[in-house]
Amino acid sequence: MPTTAILNRLRASPALPRLVMVSGLLVALAGCSSAPKSVDANTRAAALATGALPKAEPKSRHGNMGSYVVLGKRYYTKASSRNHVERGQASWYGKKFHGRRTSSGERYDMHQMTAAHKSLPLPTYALVTNLENGRSAVVKVNDRGPFVGNRIIDLSYAAAKRLDMVNAGTAHVEVRSIDPRDHGKDAKELLRLAAADVGRQHRVKSSPTVVTRDGGPIFLQVGAFGSRGNAEQLQSRLAGRVEEPVLVRAAAVRGASTPLYKVQVGPIRSRTDADALGRRLAALGIDKPVLVVR
Structure with a gap:
């Protein structure tokens, strides 16, 4: 037609x-x-x-x-x-x-x-x-x-x-x-x-499985935003409610004028600590953090 x-x-x-x-x-x-x-x-x-x-x-x-x-x-x-x-x-x-x-x-x-x-x-x-x-x-x-x-x-x-x-x-x-x-x-x-992003991130629920690579530090990523303001809002929400530091990392995106702002909690010392943090985050309404090994 x-x-x-x-x-x-x-x-x-x-x-x-x-x-x-x-x-x-x-x-x-x-x-x-x-x-x-x-x-x-x-x-x-x-x-x-x-x-x-x-x-x-x-x-x-x-x-x-x-x-x-x-x-x-x-x-x-x-x-x-x-x-x-x-x-x-x-x-x-x-x-x-x-x-x-x-x-x-x-x-x-x-x-x-x-x-x-x-x-x-x-x-x-x-x-x-x-x-x-x-x-x-x-x-x-x-x-x-x-x-x-x-x-x-x-x-x-x-x-x-x-x-x-x-x-x-x-x-x-x-x-x-x-x-x-x-x-x-x-x-x-x-x-x-x-591919590197997929390879180093693993979806986890309230009890994450820690996968280390070459002894690198472990973090739980709880969000990624195009706006620093939105990332800092989540950072402020979690600060003081978890024992670990809550960081905002600016990750450059090739060809983009602005970076991606990732909110990460850590570093985490052990598998036991990661499991405990996952359960605490779930209680705060964040039940699917991303496991990041730097």
């Missing part, structure tokens, strides 16, 4: 059960893609640790029109993903849309690391960081959306699970493009940083 006819159907539609997937109507035929270029072993290993494997791909035949209209609002697509960085609310979609066509023509697979975005070229690879807990994932953007409120990206179930936001439904995230077509030289570094 011609794109204009499909867009007219979108404009005329009185109600849509799930707006993030409405753009699937923009697809009439599956897109074609060329074979991926080779990727070095270090980049592949890093990607496996964090999510999708970025590779050079042509733009999909569908979903890359200059602009499109959904529910009376016009959206403009970007010609390039170069230097794209934004922060805002993320949501996720799951089995209700499993198997349906995305805007790029691919089938949505809730178990793959993919996402929907309103303006990035299809496909684009992006590093998504949950600013509420510091967890990261690399996703392939192959769909349009979300078209609800102020949300900037809609993640697959697998990506949402990696970011530990399935139960909450939404999270405050940073989206940073790493599409090798535009800036492959940065992709390796971003993947390396993300």
Whole structure:
């Protein structure tokens, strides 16, 4: 079906059960893609640790029109993903849309690391960081959306699970493009940083398991924020309520003008101390700290 006819159907539609997937109507035929270029072993290993494997791909035949209209609002697509960085609310979609066509023509697979975005070229690879807990994932953007409120990206179930936001439904995230077509030289570094972050962080509940590495100090990270003020608010909340120091660490993010502010409690001397601290934090409403070994 011609794109204009499909867009007219979108404009005329009185109600849509799930707006993030409405753009699937923009697809009439599956897109074609060329074979991926080779990727070095270090980049592949890093990607496996964090999510999708970025590779050079042509733009999909569908979903890359200059602009499109959904529910009376016009959206403009970007010609390039170069230097794209934004922060805002993320949501996720799951089995209700499993198997349906995305805007790029691919089938949505809730178990793959993919996402929907309103303006990035299809496909684009992006590093998504949950600013509420510091967890990261690399996703392939192959769909349009979300078209609800102020949300900037809609993640697959697998990506949402990696970011530990399935139960909450939404999270405050940073989206940073790493599409090798535009800036492959940065992709390796971003993947390396993300893989290192995943490798040194372990999700724990009230009784964390301590994993030491080369005798490094142990901390429990209780939050990660784009705003120093928000980090210091959490620091003030915990100061005096736990015996250990509560620190705010500014972690530089490559290519970003502002750092990520991580709130960490410690150092912790032993496994017993970490277990006890985890239980005390749970009593304060923080039951999922991140174990960090520096």
